Amino acid sequence: MSNLSIFKIGIGPSSSHTLGVVIAGNLFCAKARDKIKLDSLNRIKVTFYGSLSLTGKGHLSDKAIIWGLSGCKARELDSTTQESILKKALESKKLDFGGFKEIDFNYKSDLVFSKEFAPLHQNALKIEAFSIDNRILLEEIYYSIGGGFVMNEVELKKYRENPNSQEKSKNLALDFNSAKECLALCEANKWNLAELSYEYELQFHTKEEIRSYCFEIWEAMQESYYNGIHPKSLYLPGSLNLKRRAVGLSERLVMSSDPMAIIDFISLYAIAIAEENASGGRVVSAPTNGACAVVPAVMLYLKNHSVGFNDGRIMDFLLTAMLIGSLYKKNASISGAEAGCQAEIGSASSMAAAAMATSMGASAKVACNAAEIAMEHHLGLTCDPVGGLVQIPCIERNAFGAIKAISASRMAMSRKSTPIVNLDDIIKTMYETGKDMNAKYKETALGGLAKTIVC
Numbered sequence: 001m002s003n004l005s006i007f008k009i010g011i012g013p014s015s016s017h018t019l020g021v022v023i024a025g026n027l028f029c030a031k032a033r034d035k036i037k038l039d040s041l042n043r044i045k046v047t048f049y050g051s052l053s054l055t056g057k058g059h060l061s062d063k064a065i066i067w068g069l070s071g072c073k074a075r076e077l078d079s080t081t082q083e084s085i086l087k088k089a090l091e092s093k094k095l096d097f098g099g100f101k102e103i104d105f106n107y108k109s110d111l112v113f114s115k116e117f118a119p120l121h122q123n124a125l126k127i128e129a130f131s132i133d134n135r136i137l138l139e140e141i142y143y144s145i146g147g148g149f150v151m152n153e154v155e156l157k158k159y160r161e162n163p164n165s166q167e168k169s170k171n172l173a174l175d176f177n178s179a180k181e182c183l184a185l186c187e188a189n190k191w192n193l194a195e196l197s198y199e200y201e202l203q204f205h206t207k208e209e210i211r212s213y214c215f216e217i218w219e220a221m222q223e224s225y226y227n228g229i230h231p232k233s234l235y236l237p238g239s240l241n242l243k244r245r246a247v248g249l250s251e252r253l254v255m256s257s258d259p260m261a262i263i264d265f266i267s268l269y270a271i272a273i274a275e276e277n278a279s280g281g282r283v284v285s286a287p288t289n290g291a292c293a294v295v296p297a298v299m300l301y302l303k304n305h306s307v308g309f310n311d312g313r314i315m316d317f318l319l320t321a322m323l324i325g326s327l328y329k330k331n332a333s334i335s336g337a338e339a340g341c342q343a344e345i346g347s348a349s350s351m352a353a354a355a356m357a358t359s360m361g362a363s364a365k366v367a368c369n370a371a372e373i374a375m376e377h378h379l380g381l382t383c384d385p386v387g388g389l390v391q392i393p394c395i396e397r398n399a400f401g402a403i404k405a406i407s408a409s410r411m412a413m414s415r416k417s418t419p420i421v422n423l424d425d426i427i428k429t430m431y432e433t434g435k436d437m438n439a440k441y442k443e444t445a446l447g448g449l450a451k452t453i454v455c
């Protein structure tokens with residue numbers, strides 16, 4: 001399976017609760033068009049379970065399902081389209097199902113926030129289509145497993161049985177499922193991680209497709225930073241009434257002669273993008289929306305504060321980051337609802353650390369060590385979003401994820417000793433820690449800061 005889907009252009013604030021829900025809505029529309037007679041469709045009911053129910057409203061899952069069921073693709077959802085669809089659904093009480101049939105819609109009765117958890121994953125939603133005489137025409141449960149990846153029950157069961165058994169991967173000449181296998185391939189072929197990732201992707205895409213994907217992603221990341229420092233509103237949506245900080249930080253930094261200002265610049269890049277995500281703006285999930293600012297903040301640091309971050313290095317950076325992200329996705333989790341924030345900010349920091357090292361000329365061994373160091377110091381990080389919003393602690397956490405990635409990268413590149421812990425060990429440990437973590441700390445807003453700070 002290609003790893004180009006590790007980065008996805010979509011909307012904030014959450015890849016599992018917003019982007020994944022839009023995608024689930026799109027999938028249901030496509031299935032309904034194939035399976036049922038649309039003339040008999042009368043209404044749709046959506047039931048959110050687990051974390052999607054507990055923090056769904058703060059993460060805009062209720063709005064996301066309306067956009068998804070209206071047939072809108074996440075990457076095309078600008079603010080005008082978002083508002084016009086919501087206005088129609090909430091004020092006129094009409095939903096343009098899949099863009100092919102207008103049906104009645106009642107927010108209060110058609111969207112249900114259940115206290116139950118679905119059996120296979122913390123993020124689940126059931127979508128049902130009813131006929132005029134109230135018969136179920138179609139029913140599907142979708143699981144949003146993190147990073148905007150969505151599976152139905154059958155697909156997730158198969159994936160759970162063996163995450164590495166991707167049908168398409170069976171006959172690949174070049175394949176890997178662990179850091180150890182990556183390192184063996186790199187050693188045999190004298191590649192770094194970016195070269196391995198590139199050769200791997202060439203089994204699925206042309207050179208031009210890989211290049212244009214990387215630059216489209218980089219363009220969208222820079223655009224989200226620009227929008228973050230030029231916001232339409234100085235306040236973020238939601239009950240916290242949180243003031244955006246990136247604008248003020250960027251104004252103050254212009255005049256700064258502080259030798260530590262570099263740290264503030266890295267924070268600025270991350271905070272601006274994370275605030276854009278929290279506002280529901282267009283961002284790149286990397287590998288998730290909650291952690292969307294870590295990778296671009298490190299890239300902006302290299303672009304603005306180092307020499308020679310050219311097109312080749314940008315490609316190396318993104319190719320390496322997606323390869324490391326794929327190892328977390330295959331062997332652990334990139335979902336805060338499944339393994340806490342260590343799976344989101346930790347994975348993003350690990351990806352960025354290896355990517356920075358590779359783009360600066362590090363070998364695969366050194367880059368894997370950078371990825372390991374970055375994750376090692378995120379182990380145990382809980383997910384406890386205040387008010388169920390992707391704001392506190394999420395926004396600042398992106399800044400720390402980026403700073404740790406840069407530190408990890410530099411530590412790995414300058415070390416003279418042999419590491420004791422390897423990348424596969426840390427990925428396994430992160431997942432085990434996540435499984436042991438109390439459900440209160442896995443994107444339910446029932447514990448930690450979310451409980452201390454009541455809003």
Ligand code: SF4
Binds near residue numbers: 290340341391394
């Ligand atoms: S605490 Fe971390 S995992 Fe949880 S919503 Fe915020 S960024 Fe995502």
